[in-house]
Amino acid sequence: MTATPLSNELSDELAESLFQAEHHPLLRTILDNSIEGLAIVDAQGKQLYINAQGRRILGLGFTDALPDTWSERYGIFYPDMRTRCPSEKLPLYRALQGEESPSEDLFVRNAMLPDGQHCHASARPVRDRQGTLLGATLHLRDTSGQRHAEAERRRIQQRFQFIVESAQEGIWTVDTENRTVYVNRYFAQMLGYSVEEMMQKTLFDVIRKEDMALMERYVEDRRQGRSALLDDFQLVRKDGTRIWTMVSTGPILDDNGNYIGAMAMITDVTQRREAEEQVRRLNADLERRIAERTAQLEFSNRELEAFAYSVAHDLRAPLRSISNFTLALAEDCTDKLDDMGLDYLKRIRASSQRMSELIDGILALSRVNRTEFVETEVNLSALARSIAEQLQRWKPERTVRFQLQDGLVDRGDSQLLRLVLENLMGNAWKFTREKSEAEIEFGILPPEEGKGRVYFVRDNGAGFDMEYQNKLFGVFQRLHTQQEFEGNGVGLATVQRIVRRHGGRVWGEGRVGQGATFFFTLHD
Structure with a gap:
């Protein structure tokens, strides 16, 4: 059978029986199974009994040490683990001097406990019915685990405090009466107060009068357990100025689910606004x-x-x-x-x-520019083929080889795009008339990753000097005389305007006597 822990204060009758030999076997059985350390000394400090838990806490069993040497013999310090606790300050020593129920938090470190151990010691003098001092009992409780837990809790609290205080957001908690329970420094500074001043404020002290009714509804929502995000909500600073904030707020509940307050995370969005x-x-x-x-x-x-x-x-x-x-x-x-x-x-x-x-x-x-823009699917290949046939009928005696790529369809205004091809292919027809075998080609360049489709009209005609390419698309700008090639100098200007209306661009490349190529894009 395992005994339950004994209380710190043994009854007078039980304590007195500890010194009666006929009770020793039963008492040892009870005390040896206690999860708390227990020891008994007589009136002179002679150690009569210590249970297993007491030996574990002290690290040493009974010794013949006198009360004046207990501190040295067992290695007993105050909780700071550095300052020796004098023997006369030990609870057991004080109990032998007649002090009632002395207690002390101690630290024990000796050869058997090189790392040391924290404990709580309490003692009680034991007297017979006539009041004669028979001795004293010592109660020892291992507090290492408790102290470690408290230290860990303090570390967690310090870490949480550091996170909260270093956060670049305001943190504010209030109780059920909307009084400030906690506020971090960042939020206090946001409103122009010190932390101490904010601790005297309620929720309704820093909002606009016109928002009072709205805030009361928000508070009621928190009481009902609902969270909320308030975007573009104004708060009033200490100097009366207003700032725009974004507030994320939710209820705080106790272990039984009862509302005990609310917490809010506040971000200053004034600069954003x-x-x-x-x-x-x-x-x-x-x-x-x-x-x-x-x-x-x-x-x-x-x-x-x-x-x-x-x-x-x-x-x-x-x-x-x-x-x-x-x-x-x-x-x-x-x-x-x-x-x-x-x-x-x-x-x-x-x-x-x-x-x-x-x-x-x-x-x-x-x-x-005046023509209404009507966008549809346009078969450019078909347009080019129709224009080529028209040109060939106009001068059937000419030998011209057309290379027209099939399947080129794009979105745009069919009338305007026909005008583009008529001008470009018409120019190619005109500037190749001195060639015995003229070549005119319409198609697209090989596709490049990340780039759109590029159309071209190429010929093997008179070409032009690239030094003057900046004049190609100007109104009435011509690179050949009227005697060489007829024209009014507005064809390429017309092409450029139409291509721009389609969100594209147009440019030309050529060499004198070796032909020219005009490129254009749509919907860049």
Whole structure:
């Protein structure tokens, strides 16, 4: 049978019986099975009995040491493990002096306990019925585990305290009456208070009056066990200024699930709010400026279109007159004009014709931006094939080999994309006319990872000097004379505008006498 632990205070009758020989066998059986250390000495300090747990705690069994040498003999220190506890301060020694129930926290270290052990010692003097001192009992309790647990708890608390105090977020707990129970330094500084000042505050002391009713509802939610995230919630600082915060809050419950308060994590988002507000203001200003600029551009475009249309139509009448009169003069007055006069008439007529073509180019270019953009699936291969057939019918006597890649389909405006291919393939047709075997190719470059599709129109014609490639897409900019190759200088400018309307880009490469290649992309 295992005995239950004895209390620190043995009854007078039981304590007295410890000194009666007839009770020793029974008492030893009881005391030897105790999980607490027990020892008995007589009035002179002679050690009469110690149980196994007592020997384990002290490290040594009974010795013949006198009470004055107990501290040295057993190696007894105060809990700091450095300061020797004098023998006369030991609870057992004091009990022999008649002191009632002395106790002390001690540390024992000796040859049998080189690492030492903490314990709690308490003693009690034992007297007979006449009051004569018979001796004393010593009660020893091993406190090493308790002390280790307390030390670990302190380490955990210190670690938690360090984490909480070093956090770059406010931490705040309140009780059931919304009074501050804990606040970290960061949150106190966030509101401009000291920690001590915050400890005197309640939840409602740092919120706006207009938020009181809202906060009461939030508090009731916490009492019901619900957590919440309050975004863009304003708190009032000590100086009366307000800050924007994001608050994550939840209830604190005891072991029985009862509400005992709430905890909140508070993040200052004032700078974020100010940045967002600045971005909103900038966006609003940008949108206003874009709207103004768009309106200005639309007005300018309308003005330019009206001007181009007016100029084109107003110029046609005098041009027609010049052309008609020069024709009439050439027909009716041939016999009155010499060769020089007829040459002059021919030049005037050619110039008026050239002027008419330039006007047509201006009108065509202005129509590119005015045309409504209708995006559909466009078969570019089919468009190229149709244009090639049209060119061949126009000059059937020419030998031109077309290489047109099949299956090229993309999204865009079919009318505008046809105009792109007509201009590029028309240029290729024109600049290869001196070749006995002309070659015109349409296709796409081999795909590259991370890059979109690149279309090209290539020919083996006259080419151009790359030094002047920056002039290729300018209005009325030409790299060949009118005598070499006819044209009005707006075809490539038209191509560039159409490609840009499709979100792409266009560029050209060439060498004099070795042909040219024009590349374009869509939807970059």
